[in-house]
Each structure stands twice: as structure tokens, then as C-alpha cells.
Amino acid sequence: MRLLTVKSILWFFAGFGFVVILLRMLHGVGSVVALNDLLPWGLWKGGGVVALVPIGGAGFTLAAFVYVFHWRRYEPLARAAVLLGLMCYSSVAIGLTFDIGIWWRIVFPVFFWQFHSTLFEIAWCIMLYLGVLAFEFSHAILERLRWTTILHLVEKVSIVFIILGIALSTLHQSSLGTLFLATPYRLHPLWYSPLLPLLFFITAIGLGCLTITWVTLVTHWLYGVKQPLAPLTGLARIASIVLGAYLVLRLGDLLVAGKAGYFFTPDWNVLNFWVELLLSAILPIVFLSRRSYRESPTALFWIATAAIVGMSLNRVNVAGLATLSATQATYIPSWAEWFVTLGILSAAGLVYLLCVEHLRVFPTIGGAQVEGAHDLGTIDPAGWHTTFFRAPFAGARFFSAVFVAAVGLVLVLLPDSAVFGARPEPTPTRGPRSVELQRLEDASADLVQYVFPIEPDRGLETQRTRALLLDADANGRYVLFEHERHGDRLEEQGRTCAACHHQSLPFAQASSCRTCHRDMYQPTQIFDHGAHERSYGGNADCPTCHTDPTLPKTKATTVQCKECHPAMVETETLVRTGAGQEQSTLASGYKDAMHGLCVTCHQREVERGSKRPGFGECSACHRDVPTITGTLQRLREVAPRSTPMQSEGGRP
Amino acid sequence: MEHWLHFARGPMFVAALAVLGLGMARLVLLNGASLAVMLHRTRSHGRTVAWKRVLHNTFLALRPFPASGGARPWYSLLSLVFHLGLLLTPLFLAAHIVLLERGFGVGWWALDPVVADWLTLGTIVSALGLLFLRVGSPLSRAISRPQDYFLLLLILTPFVTGYLAMHPLLNPWDYDATMLVHVLSGNLILGLLPFTKLSHVALLPVAQVFGEIGWHLRPKAGEFVAQVLGKENQPI
Numbered sequence: 001m002r003l004l005t006v007k008s009i010l011w012f013f014a015g016f017g018f019v020v021i022l023l024r025m026l027h028g029v030g031s032v033v034a035l036n037d038l039l040p041w042g043l044w045k046g047g048g049v050v051a052l053v054p055i056g057g058a059g060f061t062l063a064a065f066v067y068v069f070h071w072r073r074y075e076p077l078a079r080a081a082v083l084l085g086l087m088c089y090s091s092v093a094i095g096l097t098f099d100i101g102i103w104w105r106i107v108f109p110v111f112f113w114q115f116h117s118t119l120f121e122i123a124w125c126i127m128l129y130l131g132v133l134a135f136e137f138s139h140a141i142l143e144r145l146r147w148t149t150i151l152h153l154v155e156k157v158s159i160v161f162i163i164l165g166i167a168l169s170t171l172h173q174s175s176l177g178t179l180f181l182a183t184p185y186r187l188h189p190l191w192y193s194p195l196l197p198l199l200f201f202i203t204a205i206g207l208g209c210l211t212i213t214w215v216t217l218v219t220h221w222l223y224g225v226k227q228p229l230a231p232l233t234g235l236a237r238i239a240s241i242v243l244g245a246y247l248v249l250r251l252g253d254l255l256v257a258g259k260a261g262y263f264f265t266p267d268w269n270v271l272n273f274w275v276e277l278l279l280s281a282i283l284p285i286v287f288l289s290r291r292s293y294r295e296s297p298t299a300l301f302w303i304a305t306a307a308i309v310g311m312s313l314n315r316v317n318v319a320g321l322a323t324l325s326a327t328q329a330t331y332i333p334s335w336a337e338w339f340v341t342l343g344i345l346s347a348a349g350l351v352y353l354l355c356v357e358h359l360r361v362f363p364t365i366g367g368a369q370v371e372g373a374h375d376l377g378t379i380d381p382a383g384w385h386t387t388f389f390r391a392p393f394a395g396a397r398f399f400s401a402v403f404v405a406a407v408g409l410v411l412v413l414l415p416d417s418a419v420f421g422a423r424p425e426p427t428p429t430r431g432p433r434s435v436e437l438q439r440l441e442d443a444s445a446d447l448v449q450y451v452f453p454i455e456p457d458r459g460l461e462t463q464r465t466r467a468l469l470l471d472a473d474a475n476g477r478y479v480l481f482e483h484e485r486h487g488d489r490l491e492e493q494g495r496t497c498a499a500c501h502h503q504s505l506p507f508a509q510a511s512s513c514r515t516c517h518r519d520m521y522q523p524t525q526i527f528d529h530g531a532h533e534r535s536y537g538g539n540a541d542c543p544t545c546h547t548d549p550t551l552p553k554t555k556a557t558t559v560q561c562k563e564c565h566p567a568m569v570e571t572e573t574l575v576r577t578g579a580g581q582e583q584s585t586l587a588s589g590y591k592d593a594m595h596g597l598c599v600t601c602h603q604r605e606v607e608r609g610s611k612r613p614g615f616g617e618c619s620a621c622h623r624d625v626p627t628i629t630g631t632l633q634r635l636r637e638v639a640p641r642s643t644p645m646q647s648e649g650g651r652p
Numbered sequence: 653m654e655h656w657l658h659f660a661r662g663p664m665f666v667a668a669l670a671v672l673g674l675g676m677a678r679l680v681l682l683n684g685a686s687l688a689v690m691l692h693r694t695r696s697h698g699r700t701v702a703w704k705r706v707l708h709n710t711f712l713a714l715r716p717f718p719a720s721g722g723a724r725p726w727y728s729l730l731s732l733v734f735h736l737g738l739l740l741t742p743l744f745l746a747a748h749i750v751l752l753e754r755g756f757g758v759g760w761w762a763l764d765p766v767v768a769d770w771l772t773l774g775t776i777v778s779a780l781g782l783l784f785l786r787v788g789s790p791l792s793r794a795i796s797r798p799q800d801y802f803l804l805l806l807i808l809t810p811f812v813t814g815y816l817a818m819h820p821l822l823n824p825w826d827y828d829a830t831m832l833v834h835v836l837s838g839n840l841i842l843g844l845l846p847f848t849k850l851s852h853v854a855l856l857p858v859a860q861v862f863g864e865i866g867w868h869l870r871p872k873a874g875e876f877v878a879q880v881l882g883k884e885n886q887p888i
Contacts, residue, residue: 019670393682393685393686393689396682396685397682400678400681400682401675401678401847403674404671404674404675404678404846405671407667407670407671407674408667408668408670408671408843409667411663411664411666411667411670412663412664412667414663416662416663419662419663419666420662420663623754
């Protein structure tokens with residue numbers, strides 16, 4: 001029953017990870033992670049790669065013990081260690097794939113060789129070592145398939161591969177440390193050390209011994225089989241010696257470098273340092289030095305757990321946590337990041353259990369033990385259990401239901417941006433509202449002026465009326481729409497109501513203003529105060545625009561844009577200005593800015609032959625407004641792309 | 653409330669669809685595999701499968717009315733109306749199609765709103781009738797499980813709330829609240845489809861096959877029963 005419970009939990013988390021990975025592939029990495037420019041290495045790389053690699057170090061450690069040093073005592077664990085390494089490195093490779101922005105470029109290190117990059121070396125080492133691990137583990141598969149001829153061939157050359165694997169591991173375990181030599185000022189002094197490569201390598205050996213101990217203990221517990229204590233006791237002994245060497249080196253290095261002053265300063269980082277050191281080295285060394293603890297499975301389990309947690313904390317610290325104080329970054333992994341990490345690890349765990357059940361991974365666990373662990377006892381054929389545990393395929397029935405439930409649950413839990421992709425926040429807009437105002441007609445100039453808000457003193461010459469006030473972005477630059485007058489003017493032009501009200505449109509909608517007033521879309525520049533300040537030479541030249549230094553610096557007291565940039569003024573505009581008023585153009589606002597921002601790229605992609613359906617259409621962005629149709633080409637005709645600001649007669 | 657409605661119509665609906673799709677795929681795979689195993693077993697026992705009879709039975713089971721009018725003609729009639737409304741209304745309601753077009757960009761022909769209204773009413777009435785017949789008949793009551801009542805009431809919920817949402821004058825509750833209940837119950841139905849007896853939407857064609865090859869009494873089963881009941885020497 002405990003095996004069934006653990007497996008269902010693993011299937012559950014695998015379902016979580018499956019969904020998030022799918023969404024991440026669809027919508028991009030930004031839609032699911034909480035990373036930022038100050039902290040680009042988060043849970044996936046820090047926890048999923050940098051911490052998983054030393055956990056997978058069990059593979060090369062045990063391979064060295066058994067096949068190079070011929071310590072036959074550890075042979076029963078060798079194959080499990082290789083499998084553990086294979087699972088860890090596969091998880092690393094899969095996790096890394098989804099961590100890089102354009103995920104299918106994970107294969108690029110194969111084709112584009114960057115000799116100066118530490119990551120290039122790590123990528124190749126992990127790739128090759130993954131191949132070596134797969135080769136080493138192929139013994140078990142060939143054995144099961146009974147392909148004896150190939151098995152003999154593989155066995156003959158395997159020592160070459162084992163040595164290659166050990167060499168590759170030595171290289172990349174240490175070069176993961178080398179990687180962080182590039183960050184002397186980001187990393188907290190308690191972690192930064194020129195010895196990082198050496199420390200990473202030594203801890204990988206110590207941790208390797210303890211992870212295989214942990215995995216062996218847990219696997220035997222799951223299948224209800226007695227743990228093979230003899231090799232575990234030996235490994236514990238080796239681990240305590242290696243971790244002791246690490247502790248001496250680490251503390252010695254800190255003392256020699258004169259960083260001992262940090263040891264007892266009250267600071268979160270220092271607390272973190274001590275917790276890490278306590279869990280990863282001090283506690284394991286102290287407890288493993290006692291024989292009775294080395295020979296007790298329970299004690300070994302807890303010591304190994306502490307060491308794994310502590311050493312993972314060490315890697316996470318170096319990869320990110322200990323840089324937070326220097327970079328002032330804040331980062332809390334998003335749910336999606338946890339789900340992916342848990343999902344990949346769970347899937348790896350399931351593959352591991354599958355191998356344990358069907359191949360000879362542990363000599364102690366075979367068909368009878370596996371069957372015993374899966375035995376459910378007798379089930380009431382009329383009870384609800386039969387829906388899920390009915391033979392045949394009792395396991396598949398139950399685990400697939402758990403998986404599907406997890407998929408549903410995670411889709412509910414994830415934020416909108418992760419499920420549907422991150423989109424720009426829609427700007428809240430205000431609908432038109434009816435207001436009362438005064439109308440002032442000037443028959444000679446064929447002009448109408450509106451007075452709003454109402455000025456009671458001007459009662460005689462004006463006429464009260466109602467109009468719609470349109471100010472969608474609520475910036476105070478509104479348009480007053482008087483329906484009656486619009487009708488009158490259209491009538492003068494010989495047009496009818498149908499100019500705006502088409503009964504044929506969906507929901508009998510009226511044409512929008514821009515159908516006639518095309519120049520609503522004429523682009524103008526947004527005023528960038530910083531850019532002006534820089535080009536004018538900073539504070540010294542404020543009076544160039546703010547002419548009277550005694551007045552408060554408001555828009556009203558400042559030189560207008562068109563004084564220096566006369567080319568900005570629209571000449572052929574349908575928007576009439578009052579008699580004696582000048583056309584002054586200010587920035588058109590958010591809509592045009594956004595159009596300029598998005599349309600430029602969309603247009604370029606369409607010209608480059610983008611295959612994405614509808615990418616060049618207005619509906620690509622305006623998804624929720626069914627009435628907005630057309631293509632960007634058309635938008636471009638309406639709104640020609642803004643040209644760089646011309647300076648005529650003014651300063652630059 | 654609007655926030656909840658947005659959530660129910662957005663991520664939750666997607667989740668329900670995902671559960672529906674994956675769950676159905678799971679059902680098809682599992683049942684396909686089980687069928688293969690059972691067929692293999694049948695063959696290895698030297699039995700043959702009467703495919704013709706299976707096919708015949710499948711079509712017989714699909715007929716709305718049994719040849720003689722059936723033992724319970726009212727039940728058959730109500731069931732027919734219920735299933736018609738259940739299939740047509742959600743799939744071809746104009747409002748649903750507008751939502752689908754907005755969300756996924758696909759849409760299709762829609763029912764006339766008046767027809768949809770009558771279908772909805774028909775479904776509600778027939779569901780109530782089915783419930784009444786189930787409770788009313790001692791035989792039905794005896795073989796009914798909790799899910800038989802629960803699913804009927806669950807299916808009734810979106811139809812009632814949907815009708816009320818479309819007829820605000822009849823609706824005593826807030827529109828958004830009605831809509832929320834409507835969407836939530838609809839999502840729940842989609843999610844439960846592959847895990848309850850509702851899965852017959854996908855498994856109906858193979859139900860008869862399973863009956864044919866999966867449900868055989870063991871040889872001498874009758875004697876075992878007689879032994880257990882202590883009636884060995886009595887005629888069966």
C-alpha cells in the first residue's frame with residue numbers, strides 16, 4: 001500500500017509538471033516563471049540543475065569504487081547508482097531545456113562551439129556523461145532482453161566507458177563551481193572562494209555516497225525488503241571522511257581569506273551559512289563517526305536526508321540565494337516553477353521505480369517482492385474501489401485517473417497569464433457619458449463652439465444642449481459629440497443616418513468615429529522629458545523650455561512642442577479649431593503608442609513571411625472585440641508610421 | 653462576483669475541457685486494452701465471439717423505443733426528450749457559440765432561440781419526470797445508487813440556471829450569481845463525464861461487446877451458488 005501511495009503522489013505531481021511544461025512551450029518562459037534580470041537563475045537552474053548534478057554524483061562515485069578500486073563490497077549498489085545518475089542527469093537535461101528561452105535551441109552547443117564559455121564545457125560534459133550513463137545502464141536492459149551477444153560486447157568495452165564517465169564527472173562537477181568564479185561580487189563572501197571547483201567536486205563524492213544510501217533505504221522500504229546494511233555502513237564511513245575533508249577545506253579557506261569576521265555577525269546570510277554547514281557537513285560527520293548510527297537504517301536515513309537537504313541548500317545558495325543581498329533582487333519561485341521541478345523529479349522517480357520493478361537493479365528486489373508490494377488484498381466487487389482497481393490494468397486505471405485529476409487541478413490553480421499566455425494589461429476605458437453644455441454658434445465662420453462645463457454668466461449668447469462626452473482614457477482630452485448637429489451636417493452633405501448606423505453590422509452597431517475622422521490616428525511623438533534634458537545639457541538649460549524660472553513648472557507655463565518642432569502640427573485635419581485658435585498637437589495617447597509599439601514588429605514579421613495565422617490582422621491583438629477586423633496593412637494606410645522628429649529652426 | 657465568473661468561464665473551463673479530453677482518451681485506451689485482453693482470454697478458452705449478435709444488440713440498445721413499446725413507455729419517451737435536449741441545447745445555443753468564437757475562434761450553426769428555449773424546458777421537465785419515475789418505482793429505487801440521483805440533479809442545474817439567465821424577468825436571483833452557478837455546474841459535468849456513468853457518451857458502442865465477452869458465469873456457477881445458499885439438493 002505504501003508503494004501505491006508514493007506512486008500516486010508521483011503521478012499526481014507528474015500531471016502538474018506535464019501541464020506547466022506544455023504551457024511553457026506554448027506561451028514562453030516568461031508566462032510561468034517569476035525570474036527577473038537581477039536574478040536570472042532561479043529554482044530551475046539553481047535547484048534543478050546545480051543541485052541535482054551532485055546528487056547524481058552517486059553514479060561516478062560508485063563506478064569508481066566498484067570498477068576501478070575493485071571494492072566488491074559495493075557491487076550490489078553499483079547498478080542502482082548508475083540508474084540514479086541517469087535519472088538525475090536526464091532531469092537536469094529536461095529541466096534545462098525548459099529553462100532556456102527558446103527551448104529547441106538546447107541542441108545548439110552541439111553545432112556552435114563557444115570555446116571560452118564554461119557553460120559550453122558543462123553542456124558537453126553533461127551530454128557525453130548522459131551517453132556514458134545510458135551505455136553503462138544498458139547492461140540491465142540487455143540482460144532483461146536476453147541479448148547475450150551484444151551484452152558480452154558491451155561488457156568488454158565497458159571499462160573504457162566507466163573511466164570516461166569518471167573523467168567527465170570530475171570535469172563538470174568541478175566546472176559547475178568554476179562557473180561561479182565569474183561572480184565574485186554577486187556572491188556573498190562566505191560562499192565565494194577560488195576553491196569553489198574543488199569544493200564542488202569533493203562534496204559531489206561525499207553526497208554521492210549518501211544519496212545512494214538514501215535511495216537504497218527508501219527503495220527497500222517501499223518494497224518491504226530488508227536493507228543491505230553492509231555496503232551502506234561502508235559508504236557512510238567514506239562519506240564522513242570526505243565530508244570531513246570538505247569541512248576542513250571550507251573553514252580553512254574562509255579563515256585564510258580573512259573572512260572569519262563574518263562568522264558571528266547577526267545576518268540572515270550568516271544564519272543561512274551555519275544552517276547549511278550544519279546540515280550538509282557537521283551533523284553528518286558527528287553522527288556517522290559513531291558505529292551504532294552507521295549500522296542503523298533509521299539513523300542513516302535521517303543523516304542522509306540532512307546531508308542531501310544541506311548540500312542542495314549549498315548549491316542553491318551559490319546559484320542564487322547568496323546573491324540576493326548583493327544584487328538587492330527579490331525572487332520567490334512561482335507555483336509554476338515548483339510544479340515543473342516537482343513534475344520532472346516525479347517523472348524521473350516513476351521511471352526509476354519502473355526500472356527497479358522490471359530490471360535487475362537491486363539484487364534483493366525481484367518479481368516476488370514487487371508483486372507483494374502491489375497486493376491490495378481482496379476488494380469488494382460492488383464497492384467504488386472496483387472502478388479504479390479492477391483487473392486488468394488496475395495500476396493504469398488508478399494512476400491515469402490521478403494524472404488526469406492533477407492536470408485539471410493545476411489548470412485551475414495556475415494564473416491566467418500561464419494558461420492563456422502573458423498579454424499586455426488592457427487599459428480600463430470609460431464609456432461616453434451624457435453631459436449638459438452650452439453651444440455657441442458663429443454663423444459667419446461656420447463654426448460651433450461648446451462651453452463645458454457650463455458658465456452661467458454666458459447665458460444670453462449661448463444655447464443649452466446635451467452631448468456625449470468621449471474621453472475613453474480619462475486623460476481630460478475629451479471630444480464632445482452632439483448627435484443632432486452631426487445629423488444636420490451629414491444632411492447638408494446629402495448623406496443619411498446610414499452613414500453611421502448600419503443595420504447590417506452585428507448588433508446593428510454604429511460606425512466608430514475613426515471611419516470618417518481618419519486623422520484621429522495620425523501619429524505624434526510622446527514627450528520624453530529625460531531625453532530632452534540630456535540633449536540640452538541637464539539642469540543648466542531648464543530655461544530653454546521653462547522660460548520664466550519664477551513660475552511653477554507646469555504645462556501651461558512651458559514652451560509648446562510646436563515652437564521647436566513645427567513639423568509635428570497636422571495640417572489636413574478634420575477636427576476643426578475655433579476662430580483665433582491654433583492647431584496644437586500633443587501626443588495622441590496610449591492607443592497610438594501601443595499601436596506603434598506592436599504594429600511595427602507584427603508588420604515586420606508578416607513581411608518576413610510569418611506563418612502564424614492571423615498575425616497581421618487587427619484581431620491578433622483585439623481578440624475580445626469581435627467588431628474590430630482588418631489587416632495591419634490597412635492600419636498602416638490609416639496611420640503612416642511615425643517619422644523621426646524633425647527639428648526645424650530649433651535646438652536638436 | 654464578476655471575478656469569479658471570469659475565473660469559471662476562463663481557466664476553470666479550460667481545466668474542465670482538459671480533464672474531459674484526457675479522461676476520455678484514458679477511457680478509450682483502458683477499455684481498448686481491456687477488450688484486447690478479454691478477447692485474447694476468450695479465444696484461449698476456445699470460445700468464439702458472436703459479433704453479429706453483438707452488432708444487432710448494439711443497434712437494439714440504441715433504439716429510443718423497444719419494439720413492443722417497452723415495459724415503461726413513459727420512461728422511454730422522457731428519456732428520448734431528455735437526451736435530445738441534453739445533446740442539442742448546449743452544443744447549438746447561440747450564446748455558447750458566440751463565447752466559443754471569441755475564445756477559440758471556432759463556431760458553427762446555431763439553434764433558433766425559440767427552439768432552444770422549448771428544448772431547454774423540455775429537458776427540465778423530462779429530467780424531473782425521470783427523477784419522479786426513478787423515485788416512484790420501488791424496483792428502480794432499489795437498484796439506484798447515489799450517483800444516479802446526483803447526476804440527474806447536476807444536469808438539471810445548468811438547464812434551470814441557463815433558462816433563468818436568458819429570461820431575466822423570471823429570475824429571482826442576481827444575473828451574475830445565476831450565471832456562476834450555470835458555468836460551475838456545466839464545468840463540473842464536463843469534468844465528471846469520463847469518471848461516472850456519463851461516460852456512456854463514448855462507451856455506448858462497446859457496452860454490448862463487454863456484455864458479450866466479459867460477463868460469463870463460471871462453469872458450474874449455479875452449483876456453487878446452491879452450495880452457498882445450502883440448497884444443494886433442490887432443483888434450480
